[in-house]
Amino acid sequence: MTRAGRVCVVLALLLASAAAACGRAGSPPTRGPATGRLPVYQVDKGFRLPASPTWRRAERRGHLVVGVKEDQPYLGEKDPATGAYAGFDIEIARMMAASLGFDPTTTRFVTIASANRETALQNGQIDFYVGTYTINDLRKKLVGFAGPYYLAGQSLLVRRDEDDIHGPQDLDGRRVCSVAGSTPYQRIRDAYPKAVLVAYDSYSVCVDNLLTYQVDAVTTDDAILIGYAAKAPDELKVVGRPFSKEPYGIGVPRADDALRFALDDALAAREKNGDWKRAYEATLGLSGVPAPTPPPIDRYPAP
Ligand code: GLU
Numbered sequence: 089m090t091r092a093g094r095v096c097v098v099l100a101l102l103l104a105s106a107a108a109a110c111g112r113a114g115s116p117p118t119r120g121p122a123t124g125r126l127p128v129y130q131v132d133k134g135f136r137l138p139a140s141p142t143w144r145r146a147e148r149r150g151h152l153v154v155g156v157k158e159d160q161p162y163l164g165e166k167d168p169a170t171g172a173y174a175g176f177d178i179e180i181a182r183m184m185a186a187s188l189g190f191d192p193t194t195t196r197f198v199t200i201a202s203a204n205r206e207t208a209l210q211n212g213q214i215d216f217y218v219g220t221y222t223i224n225d226l227r228k229k230l231v232g233f234a235g236p237y238y239l240a241g242q243s244l245l246v247r248r249d250e251d252d253i254h255g256p257q258d259l260d261g262r263r264v265c266s267v268a269g270s271t272p273y274q275r276i277r278d279a280y281p282k283a284v285l286v287a288y289d290s291y292s293v294c295v296d297n298l299l300t301y302q303v304d305a306v307t308t309d310d311a312i313l314i315g316y317a318a319k320a321p322d323e324l325k326v327v328g329r330p331f332s333k334e335p336y337g338i339g340v341p342r343a344d345d346a347l348r349f350a351l352d353d354a355l356a357a358r359e360k361n362g363d364w365k366r367a368y369e370a371t372l373g374l375s376g377v378p379a380p381t382p383p384p385i386d387r388y389p390a391p
Contacts, residue, residue: 126367127366129185131191131192135189136189137346137347140350142340143188145215146190151191151195152181152185152216153198153215154216154218155208155217157200157290160177163219163220163312163372164218166197176367176371177220179371187357198214201269202268216234216338216347217340220308221339222271222337223235223386228388228391231342232340234348234385235335235336235386237336238380241310241332242272242310242330242334243313243326243327243330245298245324245326246298246306248325250304250325250327253327254327255327256280259305260280260282262283263284263303264276264283265287265293265298265303266285266307267308272309272334273285291308299323310326335386349387365379
């Protein structure tokens with residue numbers, strides 16, 4: 089190799105490692121507590137669910153494919169160096185895998201943005217989805233929901249130096265960032281039309297925009313915002329009281345009621361045997377909020 093060629097290789101390597109050190113554009117701040125000791129979920133080895141086409145396909149494949157988020161601290165976060173996923177939603181997915189008879193360590197996680205969840209479930213890209221996914225009647229027309237397994241509420245994240253925003257009523261004329269296809273985005277658009285709404289594909293891009301004074305607030309569920317604030321406590325704070333109810337469900341293909349009911353049963357069992365609480369304490373609980381009582385499971389009849 090010529091000298092110029094060698095210089096080029098070194099430069100390329102330096103640039104690559106600099107890019108890796110900086111993280112992707114939109115990666116969340118990385119300070120804050122690390123993930124705790126994760127529970128080990130007992131696999132329900134004899135489990136079979138022939139009535140579920142999704143389960144049959146996963147069994148043939150040998151593992152589950154689960155849609156998640158990758159930039160939500162303590163909920164669903166992908167380590168840019170190792171590619172490993174961690175967080176409360178990830179643990180819910182793993183304990184569900186164990187209950188469906190799969191070794192949870194074989195679960196393949198795929199990042200799916202809020203706006204693409206229904207399509208991913210409809211076209212079979214994923215077997216189920218666990219990622220801060222609010223159950224509501226509109227979405228129930230497109231997908232099925234097991235759960236809920238957690239109850240969040242919409243809230244606001246602002247910079248520490250912000251004194252004028254305490255709730256959604258203070259957003260008139262202010263720039264507010266949220267994610268396309270999310271319920272918090274829709275609520276601001278419909279109920280607070282004087283706010284200047286900015287939308288991206290992921291909340292971490294909104295948080296980057298907040299830190300660089302491009303927007304004045306980020307809005308989504310408190311569970312998500314508390315994670316960002318805990319990672320950058322000197323720069324960010326969550327303000328006001330939650331102003332909606334966001335019950336998190338596990339999204340499943342709409343026609344697969346066998347899978348939906350099996351996941352309802354699995355959630356009930358894992359809440360009862362303490363796995364739910366152990367998972368919470370090892371993940372979301374690290375942001376400082378003690379484990380709540382999980383909301384009652386809504387085993388709604390087949391549509
Ligand atoms: N829970 C809300 C929703 O499902 C906001 C969080 C998200 O976008 O995942 O739309």
